[in-house]
Amino acid sequence: MEIKLPDGSLKELAEGSSVADVAASIGAGLAKAALAGKINGDIVDLSESVQDGATVEIITNKSTEALDILRHSTAHVMAAAIKSLFPDAQFGIGPAIEDGFYYDIEIGRSITPEDLQTIEAKMQELVASALPFTRKVVDITEARSLFEGQPLKLELIDEMPSETVISVYSLGDFLDLCKGPHIANTGFVAAFKLTKQAGAYWRGDSERQMLQRIYGTAWFSKKDLEDYTMRIEEAEKRDHRKLGRELGIYMMDERAGVGLPLYMPNGARVIRILQEWLRRDLYKRGYEEVITPHIYNADVWKQSGHYYFYKDNMYFFQVDESEEKDMSKVSEFGLKPMNCPGHVLLYGNELRSYRDLPLRFFEFGTVYRHEMSGVVHGLLRARGFTQDDAHVFCRADQVLDEVVAMLDLVDHIMGTFGFTYTAEISTQPTKSIGDNAKWEYATDQLKLACEKHNLEYEINEGDGAFYGPKIDIKVKDAIGRTWQCSTIQVDFNFPERFELTYRTADNGQEQPWMLHRAIFGSIERFLGILIEHLSGALPLWLAPLQVAVIPIADRHNDYANEVRERLIAAGGRVEVFDQNEPMRAKIAKAQQQKVPYMLVVGDKEAESKSVSVRERKEGDVGVQLLDEFAKLIEDARI
């Protein structure tokens, strides 16, 4: 028989040859390096036999799929080690993930850090003995008997269609249900480390039992593992919680409450600049700014439905409005967890004409959500935060253009900060309101808008809000975590429940379409991600302190203050570092504060009305006339 290689050449082979035979026929070196194969694009085990006319590719550790195969295989090695140390262990699943792998297990108690060491040592033994992975194909019935007494595995088998061909892999005396493929033997595992252990719900369902999850990382060389460890350490240095404190951005205090950031002067400045920058852009784009209350009578939350859907996650309180103070006339209020009701009430306050649409309200709205204690995380997930929230009321035929304009705004803002992002469209969930035709139309408009905007998207089937479909924009942070920032949502709930209408051209009444959108999402979350992204070195226009004027000796303080005043007149944020310290120490301080420019001034500069400019990344960039430098600061005004 004949097969095709990726380069297009043909190869003659004996009937019943396997992928491994193909590798061997190309060369002994390749046969040794082969991890798995690809038949017509599908990743398969080396033992898989090839059919006449198929295209066969050999996967080696240079291939893009190789790390996943290695990591998944290392998860099996770990499972085998656990099986020999804890014979009664039950196994869940053990996939490859970004940078590593995990395996969910149950040994009747929690895994301790010491266990991790023991398991790792056992794994080293298995790796040293170059144990082979052996693949076997069985039917459902056989699989059931092989995994007798392993309820977690049996549950997985039970969910497979009855005609499925199941592959199992054995590694020594450890047998696992697995699609494969795997490395030929454990000798390929060159560098791995067990990194952490945590609880994880079986099948990701919080109603079900919690298993022990062990995480590890695996690489093809010790060097790669070291680089990875370095990368993690570097990422920790730029953690926004550490930098947030060091740069005077924000603090937390137990006494204030969990998840409630307090902004220090630098943080307040940055947030105000971000807001003003966006505000000006939004005016250009046809938005109107509004301001709405932080608390609403509970009746509003009842009408919107939030009272019933989110009561546990909202802050409610009662006020006695009677003169007798006998709680006879108690009113209930709720802190807003989102800004929609205010904007909806504003819309409904006037009779709206089709000519008014689209009507775009925006607000920097501070909201409070009682997030569960385990999820609060610095600025990235706080209980009080400010959304750059907007609601657009429009006609059905305007939805597309509005969403395209929003995507354009996302592009502009993320591009300004150098973020790359991905888009996901979430569709109708099983429990939802609004008729199917509307859902279909709305979802199509979102897809069309992405296409019109040349934005690739993934579909999150059934993951939309109960009130409408949405586009979520996720950006990547320094440690490689993805965070949801921008969101564009269609809402069928509010217009219905608050009976919003507009007068049509033919004097009829129609219900407007309502779009929610936030670009930063939460300003604090965005700032947190931005700090990590830039290692705290905010661009000149956004830096809380733009210029540190550094007099060399006390006698230069007067000129330093003159420089400061000149630059403040140019709109700059400037401070004179006149502490009784050597210049070098002042520079060190300014560098640590990530101040974009340090201006060293001494006799020469005072004489010539100039400044010696030091840029935080470039270092000393030479002397400039003060007026010249002032222009630079002027240009950085938003």
Added chain:
RNA sequence: GCUGAUGUGGCGCAAUGGUAGCGCAUCUGAUUUGUAAUCAGACGGUUGCAGGUUCAAGUCCUGUCAUCAGCUCCA
């Protein structure tokens, strides 16, 4: 909320069950400096909180609060 780990001056760290130390920062004094940290002195904590074990607890135990790493969740 769940699983696990951790909690020592403002920050970063130390202290075989036996008198809580160090560096940075702060304050005072000296020094007046040319591109990443001048010198000296001083101040500052009873070890998250509440119980318990012990002759003796930062150290051991219980509870609780908070933080961290995950899981679940994120209108």
